[in-house]
Amino acid sequence: EVLTGCQIVFTGIFPSNLERERYSTTRIWKTTEGFGAKCTLELTPETTHLIAGKKGTKKIAQAIQLGVKVVHLAWLHACVQYYEKADESKYIVQEIMSPTITQQNTQFQPILPTTINTTTTTPDTSSNSTLPQSFPTTTITATSP
Numbered sequence: 001e002v003l004t005g006c007q008i009v010f011t012g013i014f015p016s017n018l019e020r021e022r023y024s025t026t027r028i029w030k031t032t033e034g035f036g037a038k039c040t041l042e043l044t045p046e047t048t049h050l051i052a053g054k055k056g057t058k059k060i061a062q063a064i065q066l067g068v069k070v071v072h073l074a075w076l077h078a079c080v081q082y083y084e085k086a087d088e089s090k091y092i093v094q095e096i097m098s099p100t101i102t103q104q105n106t107q108f109q110p111i112l113p114t115t116i117n118t119t120t121t122t123p124d125t126s127s128n129s130t131l132p133q134s135f136p137t138t139t140i141t142a143t144s145p
Helices: 020-025 027-034 056-065 071-081 099-104
Strands: 007-011 049-050 068-072 114-123 137-143
Touching: 007 027, 007 056, 020 027, 049 056, 049 071, 049 099, 056 068, 068 071
Parallel strands: 007 049, 049 068
Antiparallel strands: 114 137
16 A cells, blocks of 8 residues: 555644544545555654644644654645655655744644646637637646745
């Protein structure tokens, strides 16, 4: 299985009103375990990955101290989408906040792409038909920090 040997903890993924005991009933938890990983609620010396949905959590600081790989949620999506363990180095979350800011700021801080590129392809209408052979298509590419 793709994530066999991985012990994963999540941070900034679940809504704050969801009871911790119910995390294991969520689709993301079940999918992660279905791909061979073991999910836990807390960081331990056995934790291999912390999957972050937002920056500045206490778990990120703890994981860095423990030497755990802190990766963006997009890493898990890539593993699932391509049925292979993605290169963590492309998804590393490095930014943490100082403890004083963490204590003062309790608002949600999503990790958003820093670059969004769009490309629109217009269909070839050079044929005699009055209608285009296909509709314009737009490709959107987002790059996260």
